[in-house]
Amino acid sequence: MKEINKQNASKNITIGDIAEELGLSKTTISRAISGKGRIGTDTKQKVQEYIKEHNYKPNVIAKGLAQSKTYNIGVILPADANLIEIPFFQSCLMGICEAAASLDYDVVVTTVTEDDITLLKRLIDNQKVDGVVLTRSLVNDMPAKYLKETGIPVVLIGSNEDETIIQIDSNHIAGCCELTSILLKSGCEQMALLAGNQNHNVNRNRCEGFMKAHRDLNRNVDDAMVFKDMNNKLLIHKAVNQIMERGADCIVCSDDFICSIVLAKLEEENWSVPEKIKVASFYNSAGLASHNPPITALTINVKELGITAGQHLIKMISGEIVDHKSLVNYEIVLKRSTN
């Protein structure tokens, strides 16, 4: 009880306390803990026993100061209004947290918008992190540019033309091409595409996959059936109307946000899926899964994307070399919406 009180009451036990108790020097204690430098096996053991018994926890902040490290990685989330509820980023974050924790790092999050990166700058200026994970990739990517200037290690979830930036992504072009091909081969004659914000690289890539599938199969894409920058409900509703007027037999949505709006619209107009029109999505979240009918979609393991990003970043921080591009698998899940 005394012991416990001692721990609770008096702040945290330090390396100095241990040194004093054991009649050793701080240096020795440090060595016993880190395992660096030469040290007698018995001394080492004695120290480690003491540590276990007294539940010593090193002060990571002090350690960091001495080594000019923080043992934190930054995660930059988009705060743009229409993205705030997208589960993709949350799953990424979970993955990154998992990777970080297992490597004894912590995760500091901050936000940026498409045209405001002051909070990111603040994070870097304050020297609170040893590296940064960017969770989305824009065509004109301010965060990536800024971070490159600072020289701090960066991992980008997504793709970027700049090959000096480490990237983790799934192969959107291949995946979307594959899904589109399957649909074309299964009998679709007139496919429509509803794609999101073209300032996001991912949406450009998804469009490209859609196009490629058509080229590969010697099919023409009707330009009037391809809608880009479908950033709000109104645009999507109009697009759906046009698509139906022109007699498409299948709508592919570049993400689940668009897809859910499309589905609501189709239902409102009593255009049944898949009888009257087939529907597929290039991104799959929990929301679509419970839809009736179930929706055919491209699925990627987003958490794994986060885990990989976190692991790579920490390797970079530790001075290891990592591949400049890593791909996470995707999966195509065919459901009743395209039967």
Place this chain on the structure above:
Amino acid sequence: MKEINKQNASKNITIGDIAEELGLSKTTISRAISGKGRIGTDTKQKVQEYIKEHNYKPNVIAKGLAQSKTYNIGVILPADANLIEIPFFQSCLMGICEAAASLDYDVVVTTVTEDDITLLKRLIDNQKVDGVVLTRSLVNDMPAKYLKETGIPVVLIGSNEDETIIQIDSNHIAGCCELTSILLKSGCEQMALLAGNQNHNVNRNRCEGFMKAHRDLNRNVDDAMVFKDMNNKLLIHKAVNQIMERGADCIVCSDDFICSIVLAKLEEENWSVPEKIKVASFYNSAGLASHNPPITALTINVKELGITAGQHLIKMISGEIVDHKSLVNYEIVLKRSTN
């Protein structure tokens, strides 16, 4: 250019560098920056000019070490499989980040599950944060208990019986009671309730609000119409079947996850909303908004919940006293699903 190189190349400029350049002592520089202690206005100005010009950024880590502070707050997110995609937590986080940044704190996130708080312990042991925001409240709340023992400042988003814990919430009982009352008064004769995990305080409170409305209006609750712990699709489907068999005219869902499954099920069975059965939800997320028909729901400003939590926590860290319970407003939005 030289200047710039100097900054970029040689690490970061420190308080010592400034002292040397200006022929002053580190203390004086420190005072000029913090504004604490007496200092000549001219000296102060000189220092501040230098700082602006040379773009000096204090090292928050070193400052923290000297003050035994981190200028970080921890945010604990649930990592339980079925919660990972719930946008509630993401919105909370955004709010907390906003509050933190504006008060010059950073946000460190980590996760817990219902029965595993090792990552939370790790965060505390490592002394990486000055306080913690808990983003959900369980009936038997391990994180809250643990944190209370440590004595570290805590703010809970949600409600807890322990009045010594600072809590930020909206009044679920009142809100759910109000929504239920409106529905009862508007002609519902047989209302059913589908409630989620009863280990979450919020779900218990929502149930209570539902009951209270009935009591207040002298209406009986048919126990066979109240379903709790509806944690998965299967349970919900079965419940919906029973509800329809017993001839309910309205289903209230305790959250949007349950609601979306209910809606899919109703559609599958061709039970039309609101003609055959009305539907309302006690929680509203982007997903429901685009549904057809639009769903009546209780809406709360989740981001504001986060902002308030962040602000309160930082006040506590700074030694201020804060109200033990703060309520954020809710709003009832009536839509076609209950017409």
Place this chain on the structure above:
DNA sequence: GTGAAAGCGCTAACAG
């Protein structure tokens, strides 16, 4: 194999 001493960058008495 172990220890003394300096230092990471900043704050905080205590003097002057």
Place this chain on the structure above:
DNA sequence: CTGTTAGCGCTTTCAC
């Protein structure tokens, strides 16, 4: 009003 002196808790030469 400003400087001196100690730290915060840990790492890291450099001696012994």
